[in-house]
Amino acid sequence: MHFPLIGLHAWLGEFAAVMFVWAFIEMLTGAERNVQRARLATLLGLVLVFAAWLAGGFYYVEIYGAGVKPVIKQGPMPWAHSILMETKEHVFIFLPFLAFLAHEMLKRLSANLPRGVILRKPTQYLLGFLALMTGSMALFGFLVSSGFRAALEQVVL
């Protein structure tokens, strides 16, 4: 039974996406209080996305390759592994680096608010992009799980 681990990976990743959306919304105003809250949200997002990397990585290396991948490839949606999972496992690696960059930019912004007008917009764009990328990974994960479920349904039904 490996569902708790993939559930944990999905929860961590989706919660991280919510944190980046929260930070993005705080940056719409960009007042000192908003920047402090955006910093907190981005730090949480960074920790969550890093934890999702570890949980998903352990699941991928120890369980997915032997137990899930062969089932998906024999099912009606083999592309769920061959295209989506292969893409997801590599693109996911980008997220912690983007989150780290966003967190460092918010640190600079909160320490140097007079420059806020120049720093706020690029930080906001990066947070929006990060939310979009993290959300896309969640969508890919859903489709990979759908490929597994479709393969099992083919056997059971």
Place this chain on the structure above:
Amino acid sequence: MSRFSICSLAYGCHAAFWSVVILTVTAERLPAVKNILASLSGHHWVSKSIIALLLFFTTAFVFSRRNDPDDLSGLVKGVMVSAAMAALLILAFYVLHYLGMA
């Protein structure tokens, strides 16, 4: 971690993203490369992750003294375009690979 300038972290991001692209495509095309990656850590994906981490921090450290420009918009746009292009390239590669064209 504030020792790193935003500029150095942006360069680190470029290095990490494109190392993943190059290692992924090369490993799929040349099984020997995939075997070498697998032998480094026990799994090719773990090796790619570790190499990306090392390249990110090494690049950021090398460029850590580089001063940031007043306007960071160009740097950040560069990182976002780099990430989007790298992601699309990986997706396109696996689509072609699935169709037997790569």
